[in-house]
Amino acid sequence: MAQAYTPGLKVKKFTIVSKTRRLPLPGEVLVREGENVAHDQIVARTQIPGEIHMMNVANLLGVEPEDTNAYMQKKVNEPVKTGEILANRTSFFGLLKSIVRASVTGTVEMVSNVTGQVAVREQNVPVELNAYIPGKVVQVMPGEGVTIRTPAALVQGIFGIGGEAHGELKIVTDSRDETLTSEKIETSCNDKILVGGALVTTDALTKATQMGVRGIVVGGIEHEDVIKFLGSEIGVAITGQEDIGTTLIITEGFGRMSMSAGTFNLLKSLSGRRASINGATQIRAGVLRPEVIIALEDDEARALTEEVDEISGGMAPGTQVRIIRDPYFGTIGHVSNLPVELQTVESESKVRVVEVELEDKRRVIVPRANVEIIEY
Amino acid sequence: MKTPEEFELMLATDVGSTTTKARLFKKKDGEYRFESSGEAPTTVEAPFEDVTRGVRNAVREVEELTGLRLMGKEGIIWPRTGEGDGVDVYVTTSSAGGGLQMMVAGVVKTMTAESAERAALGAGAIVMDVISIDDGRKQHEKIERIRTLRPDMILIAGGTDGGTITHVVETAELIAAAAPKARLGIGYNLPIVYAGNVNARIPVQKTLGEKYALKIVDNIRPLLEVENPEPARNAIHELFMEHVMSHAPGYDKLMKWTDVPIMPTPAGEGRMFTTLAELKKVNVIGVGLGGATTNVYSTYDGRFVRTVSANLGMSYSVCNVLKEATIDNIMRWIPFDIKPSLVSNRLLNKMIRPTTIPQTIEELVVEHAVAREALRLGFTHHKQLARGLVGVQRTMDIGRIFDQKSEVETYLDMMHIDFLAGTGGLLSHAPRRAQSALLLMDGFQPEGVTKLAQDSVFMMPHLGVLSTVHPKAALEIFEKDCLIRLGTCVAPRGIMEKNGNALNFKLDHQEGVVEGDVPFGSIKLIPLNSKSTAKITLSPAKDLDVGTGPGHHLETTVEGGVVGLIFDCRGRPLQIPEDQASRREKLLNWFQALNAYPEAVYERIRSENVKEAN
Numbered sequence: 001m002a003q004a005y006t007p008g009l010k011v012k013k014f015t016i017v018s019k020t021r022r023l024p025l026p027g028e029v030l031v032r033e034g035e036n037v038a039h040d041q042i043v044a045r046t047q048i049p050g051e052i053h054m055m056n057v058a059n060l061l062g063v064e065p066e067d068t069n070a071y072m073q074k075k076v077n078e079p080v081k082t083g084e085i086l087a088n089r090t091s092f093f094g095l096l097k098s099i100v101r102a103s104v105t106g107t108v109e110m111v112s113n114v115t116g117q118v119a120v121r122e123q124n125v126p127v128e129l130n131a132y133i134p135g136k137v138v139q140v141m142p143g144e145g146v147t148i149r150t151p152a153a154l155v156q157g158i159f160g161i162g163g164e165a166h167g168e169l170k171i172v173t174d175s176r177d178e179t180l181t182s183e184k185i186e187t188s189c190n191d192k193i194l195v196g197g198a199l200v201t202t203d204a205l206t207k208a209t210q211m212g213v214r215g216i217v218v219g220g221i222e223h224e225d226v227i228k229f230l231g232s233e234i235g236v237a238i239t240g241q242e243d244i245g246t247t248l249i250i251t252e253g254f255g256r257m258s259m260s261a262g263t264f265n266l267l268k269s270l271s272g273r274r275a276s277i278n279g280a281t282q283i284r285a286g287v288l289r290p291e292v293i294i295a296l297e298d299d300e301a302r303a304l305t306e307e308v309d310e311i312s313g314g315m316a317p318g319t320q321v322r323i324i325r326d327p328y329f330g331t332i333g334h335v336s337n338l339p340v341e342l343q344t345v346e347s348e349s350k351v352r353v354v355e356v357e358l359e360d361k362r363r364v365i366v367p368r369a370n371v372e373i374i375e376y
Numbered sequence: 377m378k379t380p381e382e383f384e385l386m387l388a389t390d391v392g393s394t395t396t397k398a399r400l401f402k403k404k405d406g407e408y409r410f411e412s413s414g415e416a417p418t419t420v421e422a423p424f425e426d427v428t429r430g431v432r433n434a435v436r437e438v439e440e441l442t443g444l445r446l447m448g449k450e451g452i453i454w455p456r457t458g459e460g461d462g463v464d465v466y467v468t469t470s471s472a473g474g475g476l477q478m479m480v481a482g483v484v485k486t487m488t489a490e491s492a493e494r495a496a497l498g499a500g501a502i503v504m505d506v507i508s509i510d511d512g513r514k515q516h517e518k519i520e521r522i523r524t525l526r527p528d529m530i531l532i533a534g535g536t537d538g539g540t541i542t543h544v545v546e547t548a549e550l551i552a553a554a555a556p557k558a559r560l561g562i563g564y565n566l567p568i569v570y571a572g573n574v575n576a577r578i579p580v581q582k583t584l585g586e587k588y589a590l591k592i593v594d595n596i597r598p599l600l601e602v603e604n605p606e607p608a609r610n611a612i613h614e615l616f617m618e619h620v621m622s623h624a625p626g627y628d629k630l631m632k633w634t635d636v637p638i639m640p641t642p643a644g645e646g647r648m649f650t651t652l653a654e655l656k657k658v659n660v661i662g663v664g665l666g667g668a669t670t671n672v673y674s675t676y677d678g679r680f681v682r683t684v685s686a687n688l689g690m691s692y693s694v695c696n697v698l699k700e701a702t703i704d705n706i707m708r709w710i711p712f713d714i715k716p717s718l719v720s721n722r723l724l725n726k727m728i729r730p731t732t733i734p735q736t737i738e739e740l741v742v743e744h745a746v747a748r749e750a751l752r753l754g755f756t757h758h759k760q761l762a763r764g765l766v767g768v769q770r771t772m773d774i775g776r777i778f779d780q781k782s783e784v785e786t787y788l789d790m791m792h793i794d795f796l797a798g799t800g801g802l803l804s805h806a807p808r809r810a811q812s813a814l815l816l817m818d819g820f821q822p823e824g825v826t827k828l829a830q831d832s833v834f835m836m837p838h839l840g841v842l843s844t845v846h847p848k849a850a851l852e853i854f855e856k857d858c859l860i861r862l863g864t865c866v867a868p869r870g871i872m873e874k875n876g877n878a879l880n881f882k883l884d885h886q887e888g889v890v891e892g893d894v895p896f897g898s899i900k901l902i903p904l905n906s907k908s909t910a911k912i913t914l915s916p917a918k919d920l921d922v923g924t925g926p927g928h929h930l931e932t933t934v935e936g937g938v939v940g941l942i943f944d945c946r947g948r949p950l951q952i953p954e955d956q957a958s959r960r961e962k963l964l965n966w967f968q969a970l971n972a973y974p975e976a977v978y979e980r981i982r983s984e985n986v987k988e989a990n
Contacts, residue, residue: 025557049555051516051519051520052516052519052553052554053516054515054516054519054549054550054553065542109553110549110552110553112545112546112549112583114541114542114545114579115542115543115545115546115549117546117549119549119553121553158728158729159724159728222717222721223717223720223721223724224717224720226724233695233698233699234695234699234724234727235687235695235696235699235700236687236692236693236695236696237692237695237727237728253721253724253725253728253729254720254721254722254724254725254728255718255721255722255725281728283692283727283728283730324725324729324732325725325729325732325733325734325735325739326722326735326736326738326739327735327736329725345735346735346736346737347733347734347735347736347737347739347740347807348737348740348807348808348974349733349734349735349740349805349807350807351733366735367732367733367735369417369731369732369733370732370733370735372729
């Protein structure tokens with residue numbers, strides 16, 4: 001049977017997390033295979049070419065483009081400083097002098113005898129890549145980056161804003177149904193990753209940013225609050241680059257959404273532990289979901305390996321699922337039946353369905369496309 | 377090896393951004409027909425990152441439904457084995473992983489840059505940005521933009537043959553300075569197609585040849601009066617296969633499963649819309665409303681234009697429709713008492729869980745509201761490119777001075793569009809065909825007499841790519857199984873200031889003569905089945921035009937369809953009341969006129985209107 005359902009988000013108290021840290025351009029890897037690294041350790045670095053500045057020297061000197069080279073005082077690959085003479089031209093027996101000075105410090109990269117343009121590239125910008133998660137370097141890709149692996153607890157969110165951050169987990173709501181309001185954010189929240197309940201308000205987000213909170217993990221957020229927080233609408237779900245100070249991860253969806261019990265309880269059990277989080281979300285093309293990673297010590301991991309059973313890939317009677325669309329959005333249940341034949345649902349669409357027994361024992365029929373497996 | 381004429385079983389897939397669709401075609405009693413279909417979520421993304429998983433899942437559904445064995449360990453079985461396993465040919469289209477994303481550049485924005493944009497779109501690409509010398513951005517801004525774009529490919533045009541060299545080389549130098557990187561994969565050369573002034577080839581080669589996979593083809597605009605997109609399009613397709621597809625997750629495997637080049641989905645769709653235009657010798661507007669993009673195609677007086685509106689779609693891009701259209705424009709199509717904030721939350725939830733489908737009727741109506749806006753915006757984008765060549769010197773006689781549309785306006789006149797056809801998951805899977813008809817009417821606002829059609833189960837891309845190996849089979853299946861005639865829409869152009877009859881009609885068909893009036897602001901449906909045609913006399917009110925001038929009669933022949941003959945007298949442009957109660961009342965009437973939704977929808981609108989009145 002083909003699998004016509006959405007693979008679920010991972011909520012795992014034990015798994016092996018591998019993170020490939022890749023440089024944007026080839027560079028230098030600073031760690032060796034087998035080495036243990038801390039989350040903030042620099043593992044690779046490179047130089048990104050600096051900004052390029054172009055000026056039409058031929059026009060500025062009043063010469064033909066093909067003659068540009070003849071007037072250049074700095075040649076290709078030669079360094080130049082701001083204000084230094086790049087090119088000059090003397091005419092009328094030295095009476096008239098046209099000078100073109102460099103507007104930036106850098107290296108002459110190109111002199112075009114077709115257009116008369118000269119390009120000066122600023123100095124390279126160093127880029128350093130940290131490990132993001134603590135763990136062992138299991139693979140080195142020379143010049144490109146490394147893969148780091150660690151046993152960890154992992155919670156994948158459904159949507160996030162803001163990039164990588166690191167901090168101690170702090171639970172700030174008593175239950176998974178509560179709203180994370182500004183009153184719940186105190187000075188002790190500085191540098192922490194806060195875990196809330198069903199909704200975070202704009203006021204809370206603003207206060208969190210002011211208080212130096214590293215991240216917020218919450219069930220849901222209203223669309224209008226996202227706009228207020230970001231200062232713009234979300235067009236396409238490609239996030240992670242926002243410069244907002246506090247990384248936000250929502251675990252369930254938009255609107256008021258109680259955090260699933262599994263997620264809340266797992267994070268609660270890890271309160272006080274250090275976590276690496278990333279809000280980067282890219283739903284299309286190489287799906288990327290926001291994540292909370294809490295690295296585990298080896299002995300913790302060993303104990304959990306025996307306790308946790310990995311679930312197999314497919315959906316079968318008994319599989320725990322979350323319904324991800326109205327009219328039962330957010331509810332959790334177990335698959336009770338998987339009818340083979342297509343069924344007509346209220347919208348009159350004929351679809352493959354699944355029967356789900358909800359936590360309150362009600363049995364409901366929903367399209368298979370509208371459930372996701374919960375991977376504990 | 378069998379010749380195409382001997383093919384009996386053909387399998388095609390479309391690896392869409394959201395769903396992978398498999399379609400099996402079979403030769404039965406000498407006729408090529410659609411046999412079976414299967415669908416599964418596309419698996420370009422993590423955790424799978426291998427499109428062949430989705431293809432296998434979709435094809436497995438076909439296997440289950442037909443009892444045939446089509447796949448083996450190595451993929452699709454072809455040619456067929458002695459035991460009858462497998463198919464005679466396997467072909468596929470793809471738009472997964474973002475399709476083909478291109479940046480184009482030219483010298484003048486409205487001339488060579490626009491020609492380059494049309495050529496890239498014509499090849500089925502998504503155009504991320506158009507760079508030109510006069511685009512209003514400073515050089516450093518352009519460099520920064522090129523640097524951050526990460527396209528799959530770049531197309532450079534510029535200069536007529538023998539024209540400017542300097543500006544073309546300047547564009548090449550900008551690109552060289554920005555040193556853009558390819559979107560997929562690290563350490564392979566970004567493909568660049570150069571289709572500009574022949575005299576600039578050597579300096580362009582010198583500027584870009586070393587660091588990029590540069591392909592030089594004939595000028596896209598050899599003369600101002602001539603646009604020559606074919607060589608650039610062919611080069612784009614070639615490089616798409618060679619450089620782009622081979623780096624997308626799982627495509628290396630998929631490419632080995634077929635010896636027919638993988639085609640971008642919009643290219644496949646476009647082929648079938650042009651086929652329709654050529655077959656019927658008519659002007660056609662077609663639309664493919666997808667999860668990530670809205671593709672619009674027009675064949676008008678022999679001119680073909682394709683646009684791919686990136687980020688206007690019904691799943692991944694649904695929030696961009698919300699952003700571009702605004703919530704108010706989406707809400708105007710929803711007849712229920714729902715808070716706008718709830719609707720926008722729902723759309724965001726659709727975006728983050730793109731493969732879900734509407735279970736309730738309310739959710740369906742909300743999706744249809746967004747679809748209308750995606751179609752409207754996609755068509756607006758299309759019209760910006762479906763226009764004459766700018767820069768051409770024209771000799772104007774007095775008549776043309778008064779008559780000629782400005783060269784910057786679209787040449788598409790809705791009054792002269794004979795066929796309006798739709799494809800894509802939402803349109804093809806709409807529970808009632810009347811819903812598709814209404815969506816096309818609301819999104820495009822056809823004028824005069826226009827036939828409406830849609831893709832039955834979404835197979836236009838499949839037939840498009842199949843037509844490259846077996847055009848006869850593709851055409852037969854297109855006519856018999858793919859194209860569903862929805863009916864004919866009669867829509868007078870203009871509006872009436874006062875209420876009254878917009879149109880009087882006299883319909884003469886097999887079952888007799890039917891006469892009637894249609895009030896302004898309303899829709900009326902006359903059942904007329906797919907195989908019927910009828911003579912009709914249309915008499916519009918004095919301010920309205922059905923193609924012969926305001927208030928003038930028109931005698932013509934209309935074709936029926938699964939929906940029927942639709943008189944759409946809501947005004948052109950379409951008039952939607954701003955007042956809440958009147959708007960809902962109108963939507964109720966329009967939905968009811970076409971029996972577009974179940975009775976429960978109408979009851980809810982009526983009861984909410986009563987509640988509000990009290």
